Amino acid sequence: MNMKRYFKDARADLLTYAGVIIAFLVISAMKGNGMLNRSQTGLLVPICCYIVMAVSLNLTVGILGDLSLGHAGFMSVGAFSGVITAMGLMNVIPSAPMRLALAMVVGALCAAIVGFLVGIPVLRLNGDYLAIVTLAFGEIIKELITCLIVGVDSKGLHVIFNVNGSKTANDLTLLDGGRIIIKGAQGATGTKTIATFTAGFILIMITLVIVQNLVRSRHGRAIMAVRDNRIAADSVGIPVTKYKMMAFVTSASLAGAAGALFGLNYSNLAAAKFDFNTSILVLVFVVLGGLGNIWGSIIATVILYILPEALRGFSTYRMLIYAIVLIVVMLTTNNPILKNYFASLRSKFGKNSEKEASAS
Amino acid sequence: MKKSLALILALTLVFALAAPAAFADGTFKIGGQGPLTGGAAIYGNAVMNAAQIAVDEINASDSAIKFEFQAQDDEADSGDKAINAYNTLMDWGMQILLGPVTSGSGITVAAQAYDERTFLLTPSGSSVDLIADKDNAFQVCFTDPNQGIASADYFADNFAGAKVAVIYRNDDAYSQGIRDTFVKEAEAKGVSVVYEGTFTDATSTDFNVQLTAARDAGADLLFLPIYYTPASVILQQANQMGYKPTFFGVDGMDGILTVENFDTSLAEGVYLLTPFSADAEDARTQAFVAEYQKRYGEIPNQFAADGYDAVYIIKAALEAANCTPDMSPADICEAVIPVMTTLKVDGVTGEGMTWAATGEVSKAPMAIVIKDGAYVTP
DSSP states (O other): OOHHHHHHHHHHHHHHHHHHHHHHHHHHHHHHTTOSOHHHHHHHHHHHHHHHHHHHHHIIIIISOOOOSOHHHHHHHHHHHHHHHHHHTTTTOOOHHHHHHHHHHHHHHHHHHHHHHHHHHHTTOOHHHHHHHHHHHHHHHHHHHHTEEEEEETTEEEEEEOSSSOOOGGGGOOOTTOEEEEEGGGOEESOOOOOOHHHHHHHHHHHHHHHHHHHHSHHHHHHHHHHHOHHHHHHTTOOHHHHHHHHHHHHHHHHHHHHHHHHTTOSEEOGGGGSHHHHHHHHHHHHHHOTTOHHHHHHHHHHHHHHHHHGGGGGGGHHHHHHHHHHHHHHHHTOHHHHHHHHHHHHHTTOOOHHHHHHO | OHHHHHHHHHHHHHHHTOOOOOOOSSEEEEEEEEOOSSTTHHHHHHHHHHHHHHHHHHHHTTOSOEEEEEEEEOTTOSSHHHHHHHHHHHHHTOSEEEOOSSHHHHHHHHHHHHHHTOEEEESSOOOHHHHTTOTTEEESSOOHHHHHHHHHHHHHHHSTTOEEEEEEETTOHHHHHHHHHHHHHHHHHTOEEEEEEEEOGGGTTOOHHHHHHHHHTTOSEEEEOSOHHHHHHHHHHHHHTTOOOEEEEOGGGTTGGGOTTOOGGGGTTOEEEESOOTTOOSHHHHHHHHHHHHHHSSOOOHHHHHHHHHHHHHHHHHHHTTOOTTSOHHHHHHHHHHHHTTOOEEETTEEEEEEOTTSOEEOOOEEEEEETTEEEOO
């Protein structure tokens, strides 16, 4: 690695941070001055969550080069462990930001553990096989959480694992003043919403620091070597499974943190929300933004999440138009003429980082 | 630099489309929220179509209260999309929420509306969780427990000695809620429940396991507190295996005759509990059904009837509370809550509907049976 390239990468990373910080400041200022209406304000936290989801999935799909279709499963683990943490500690830790931070840490840890367990069988596979198995694990996680019934009272946490569907929240036998946190398939109900846009911003920054530094490090280069040629990487002594696991678990834990933030933004959240469709939605963000392109993931997430809301004027044709826009955008961003045009623009401004060139 | 600029520009553009919330003069703004696209769209569209009819009728009449109505799609999502739809309506200047149509979205939105003091009347969100501990949320339809209790009572009176099997969807607050109270009431009334089978949204295409188990348990009455789409699959598969119990559904069964590619002769003899029958003789129902058919070319279902009644209930409540269109949503909410318990409204889903402070409606449920492709009273 020569010094010139090092500075280029560093500059691209710094620009990413600067862009996100400026966007946060601008939006915060607009919010403070009442320039955002309710629906726009309401979109801020989910956008932050989905940005973290997209960036972390990009680590698996773009940097590691393994197609994962179960990313929503990790988000789900993070969401429900986060909600249990925040609701369970309500009387112990009165400060909402503290509980939120702790919930996100617990969410990240739980998702990392699940990611590790899932990774053991999954990462032995390659390509399509790996994609199918991650899909299956995503569904398994959803079904398992559907069986959970959790409540808390002065004695502590009560958990029932409702496998055959015969138990209900009444079987928790909570004492007076106890609270039901998760009602099986109906998900978390009555959650106190403590997620904030600032927390979302901080989470995005942490995600960027982790992902960008991982990519630029020795480990990151090893991970990309595994992506580019597994056999060659293996032959020069890179422990393939270790690096695959590193990227996969990091990705899962970030998704868990995003899930915790998401779960604490809504008073009611069912496990069914984190199904296959959500995994695909995040994958669409990543693919549209460009595999391996962190910046692209962020912008694609913002645009594609806002789009269905912006199309409300079309009433019932809204989702149809959303799909058409998606197809058109995918076609045009892959158009060679447009690609060359953007490449020439980039070289004009002398900003063509090799990262993007290799990713496209 | 270019990219960061592009992001900021994109964000600014999107967020600059902000429209300030404005309160109309002279008309109340009612927002409708429900699934207008996706698998549950039939419910949302039925409610919104019928609500539009009611709004047009009121605006054409000499009533002092006039309405403006807007419907937003929540895709029956219980998370971010439900809140997005609600926020969009609030930006529009909504003063009263007619909805959400489905329980899942309803629980999410009702919690938010409670914090912000927006009055909401759900036409068909029947979960108890929707109205629990929220003084601002009222229902037009029965709560799930009421349907469970009414069904168990009906069995005790009309099917004495029957062996009952229940198949319900346990990832659905609606289905689970009815099942819970049904089983409790059945025990109290001495109705014998011999089998309980569950399924989820993902497994709602094959019921052979549950049906075989129900038959092996000797059940001759199958209670289906579920929506009609999975119920149609159950009817088909039971028919294929030659299992012929009496089927009994609740209000979600309403619509079974409209399922595409479904042999409606299989639904002959199916009982269901519903507050609305399009064949009813009274003038109000006849006029509503005729108008709905004229506009949308189909017989209104029970969801439509609930939506139609909801608009008239809102009107009655606003009149009783002496609300004026220039009042804020929170002021209307505080004014309307105390009068809701004093109202008595006649609608197409029941005569003399009254409300408890909890938000539950009180009206007589009615069991009907399907005969020759039509609803008749048994």
